[in-house]
Amino acid sequence: MTPHVSSDLHHVIHELGHFLPAQAPLKDFVHHNTLHAFQHLPFHEALQTAAENFGYKTYLSVESFRELYAKNKINEDILDRVILAHKGKKESAKWKDAMLHKDCKKQPDAIVGRIRKVWQSHYHVNLDKETHTTLFRMLGSYLDQGIAIWKFPVPSKGFLTAIRNLESNSFTNLFKTERAKILLFDPQTKLEDLLDILVGSKVYFRQYLFDQQFAHPGWSGMVAVLEHQPQSLLDKKSISLNDLIFVECLLEIDALDRRLGENWDPLVKHLPEDLLPILTKTEGKEYYEVLKMWQEAFEWTYFDQVIRGLQLSHEKDFKKEATSFQALFCIDDRCCSVRRYIERFAPDSQTFGTAGFFNIPFFFQPEHGKFMTKVCPAPVTPTHVIRESEAKLRHEKDSHFSKHSKGIFGGWAISQTMGFWSAVKMAKNIFRPGPTSAMVSSFSHMDPKGKLSIECKSTDHKYHGLQVGFTLEEMTNSLEGLLKGIGLVKNFAPLVYIFGHGASSVNNTHYAGYDCGACSGRSGSVNARVGAYFGNHPEVRKALEERGISIPVATQFVGGLHDTTRDEMEFYDLDVLTEDNMLRHQNNLQTFEIALDYNAKERSRRFDTVDSTQEAAKVHEKVKLRALSLFEPRPEWNHATNALCVIGKRESNKHLFLDKRAFLNSYDYGIDPEGKYLLNIVKAVAPVCGGINLEYYFSRVDNQRLGAGSKLPHNVMGLIGVANGIDGDLRPGLPRQMINIHDPLRILITVEHFPETVLKTIKTHDATYEWFANEWVRLVAIHPETKEAFLFKGGEFIPYLPLAKQIEKVQNLDELLVSTSENLPVYLLS
């Protein structure tokens, strides 16, 4: 039973939960804005507030900016322009001097933590040291999903109840002192009572709880997430932030009683005079002004070129009469380059980008699976399930993970026998990496030979309350939405590919973050296969015909999967293809293969272990091996370096080299004058791409506090998170190995449409509008006819004139790519 909490305190705990990190257990890892709690504030104000209150670093350091400036990665003209815009002509010189030369090494401590420090300064008790280990042990053990062999013995009816039950039925104790035990066992004890003992005055409860929970934001955040999202645990556990706080307060009382006897005063009597309350409004400070302007100068150094580049489009050159095939990809930035290569090696092809669940939200239940997995964006709750049958089991056992090796006799026998086999395996894995049962492969998400229950036989047929398969109407709606959204409504090629994407890795705790974000961190294979099924369905086509989309009989859809780590592809249900199309497909396969080779080669310039100058096919082999290498902490760079999201016709941006930094979403303003489909796109793109972008941003600028730190020492805690060592707090955010090469820029979203329409569209959806209005993502509309650019600022679109006049044309892209491992500027492709 959870004790009753007064509404005030309830409100505080709710607020607290909002500020804590919101990362789900590892298997459900989804990118999100790390500082989501500050999103109601304008970006820079939010960053300052977060920094001052919680001690985060929210920008790169001033020194780093100066270094970038010295290396000309921040353009001086842009810098001057930014300073001028913010400070006016008179003040410019003064501010520039401050930005370039002023020493700023003295930064005050965070506001959070100041009350609880008094335990140390006044009573000489280090409460963190006294309580954290025990608390983390209890939480870890209670929430454990399968590491412990002897699981938490008390049935899960809430954390507090379980602890109470455990303690009262044991000869040994978690709590040492009398008072703490009495308080624990008395069901009448309220959280207020405990806080009264500790703090003494209601006025400070809120701030005390912030101090307490922000001393271990990792565990607290996990608890807050699980309270609202219990389905993230396969082995169900019920827990609440309130329970956690209750137990922690008890542990604190226990520790204090143990150290000081029962006669100590609550904190309120010893608080410093000048205590700053948490989360009060911040005031402008020179230091943050300096950072803000550096940040903007850094961003616009790149964005300026991009906007200029988009203005130089020569769309007509790319218009074609007939296309050999069309291919739909996810908007993911990793698809940006592979599309470029497909278009290069098959100039008569056409590629599209859209969110990788292909407008088909559902749960997928693999054969033999005991659970369902969601394969659509995280905020969507699907009402359909697709079940797999006649598939083979895709799980191999590995005795290195078995519990027997941890036992006395088992361990004795295993270490003397299998131990020597381990030595061989280890040597093999280091010198000749190959597939192991420990690896994660995007291809094992679904068995291509298995059957899927795509069509709904009867709407009454429910599985766990979900409709099995889609009705004709639903299929048609979904496909119509997909095609109209990307502007593919006529001129269908004989083959239309739908590519989902996924990733492969080994020894990677954050594997879920490498798969398709639009499929809730799963591989997109099922969605692609289902999408192709919809497209090939004669009844669906008939219904689409009535809605103005006419798909020729000769056109066929093919589902496929692109593994972004290994750069390999797989295709589904090829047996439905006609003979002609089969021939075409065989032909296209060669294009894909060479495109994948080149894509791997382009990626390899960022890989230290691969010699990028070799022939593409050779490089590709090495890239494939990387994904299987135990010792490789960076199987791929995932979304690192992302900076752009370009919404518009592919023909309008095909001429640009964007260095894998762009999410490309196909969209044709011509068939959507009202912005109906645009709304769907921005509604998804702002939180998804914005979320990815900001998570990378914050993990990069403060990898220690907002990221997970280096992954090399990480230890897996209960399968739900990682921590350092055995006593550490959980580490949400991205590990350093994911962000080494990332430049922290806010994402720039460009939309090819009339600014009035864009403005009207974004205003219809408040949550989305907030992203733009508070400038957590930047928005530029490119006028489709005049190519003028308009920047969204202060609630309106204002004209933006790029400083860049020309964009350099790249003569030999392949040579340029191998010449450097740094981020490249925008180029015109010849």
Place this chain on the structure above:
Amino acid sequence: MENQIIISSFVIIPFVGFLLSLLIPEKNELGLSRMAFFTISLQLASILGYIGYWLIVLRARPVNIPEFVLYQHHDYEFLIDFYFDKVTAVYLFVGAFVTFLITQYSKYYLHLEEGYKRFFNSILFFYLAYNLTVLAGNFETLFIGWEMLGISSFLLIAFYRNRYLPVRNAVKVFSIYRIGDIGIILAMWASHHLWHENITFLKLNNEQLVIEHLSQHGGIGLFIALGILVAAAAKSAQLPFSSWLPRAMEGPTPSSAIFYGSLSVHFGVFLLLRTFPFWEHQITARVLIGLLGLATTLVAYPIARVQSTIKSQIAYASIAQIGIMFIEVALGLQVLALIHFAGNAFLRTYQLLVSPSVVSYMIRDQFYHFKPKEISVEDTFPKRLEYSLFILSLKEWNLDVFMNRWVFSPIKKVGSKLDFLTPKNLLLYFLPMYGVGLYLYFHQEYLPEGIQVFIPGTFAFIGMMMVFKAFSERNYPRLAWMLVMANHFWIALAVSFNETFDYNQTLIYLSGVTVFGILGYVILEYLRKKEPTYFDMNQYYGHVYEYRIQALLFLIATLGLMAFPISPTFIGVDLIFSHIHEDQYLLAFFDSASFIIGGIALIRIYSRLFLGPHIKNYHEKALKSS
């Protein structure tokens, strides 16, 4: 002769490799990893070759190589001696093989990591220490390696030196290691007296000789065996020291794998195997060793079962297996213990290396095979018993608290009795007292009859108190530093009363103390001037962030002052012990305690000032709890 050259090369190769790796610039990742890989490949190849030769040509007979005499005086000699038998062969091979794989692994794994150079330096240094210990032919040589292992372990645990927990745990592990070293020091001291020489391990194989000596001095024999057991238990994380092992898993995963999964943690077993001929005939010792192993296994096993973190689970599972190895050695099953060691080392190394994979593997396993609640053995126990055992295991049987409560807290309490000392008044107390001591030394004729017997003990006690104070000091780093220096002076004086011995020996002992003491003091003074507000021992200050060179120099000074084998004081310490008489147990205890706690106090000064989260706020830094 060829034996000598080859066996010496097993130490020389890693030593040269280590020295060369120091010269390679930080940025040159490739050069660093290649140097390490080349060194260890060469070593592995030579070891394999030599083992073959040894098996076939030498028919696996033990080989002893008296390398060279570091110092000799009358009947005392400090001899570097190497020894090669089947225990050496197995340990050498496993060490070379695992290190070979791990260096190759780390070459990629550590790419772009801050401290790439430090990592490979430390690995090579560790590897040097490993070989030296494994090849050691007598206690003195072994002790050199033993000390180096302690330091390399400290450096690898505190690899992430800007975070709080790694530094705290590194100090903790170092302290426990060192407490265990008391055992080995006292064993060395007692064996001087038992054999009247620095006995080689080869001679211990002479059953006749051992039995003869032990029959005359059964008490000393047991004392030595117990000393060895304490040292072995600490190094191999047996009771009551077990809790350090999981806490040592703070460095990059490959370093945890090599250190705490495989090599370092099996040194207790090594020490037992190495000294087996010596205690083979002491039934009491064998029973104790076996019982300790058994108790550890029984305690570590349930702890392993409740662990919800992968690395601590592997750690406790490994401790339980090492407990069994202790039993095996006690039973005289040497070959079995060696096979068990090798298998366990490989298994745990691999398990640790693939430990991050456990998430995807187990989640998938669950996804396909989930059963809501599996019944474990413990569920069949009565509820109260089950819950009690669960809580006890969750709290690691309070082993972590145990060391604090029974060892470190009492020392701090004693030390705090000297809280009136400050850096300013220390000399006011020290000089007159020491002056009196010196006066007495030169005028021993004034000493009343009967008093003289107590003088060495008393002076050593004063010295020990200084070290205790240094260990518990919270405010003044310079005071703690000077107290450790002063301790050495007291010890030297105390032992001088025992017999008139050569001033040269005192000189050897105190020269290192003086040189490194002054170096350290100068750095402290410099740091105090630069950072007056961030200069005490109340918390970690992380000054290494801004003072890298000073931190390195201070570390060297620290090592020198704690009589690490870079300083002549190291030989001095051994010399001093050779002058402590057989019946002066107290003096031997005070002296060894000073040596041990002094080392801990010094590492504490270094850690508090230079390591941990940086006190300044202008750059990103981790939360203390992370």
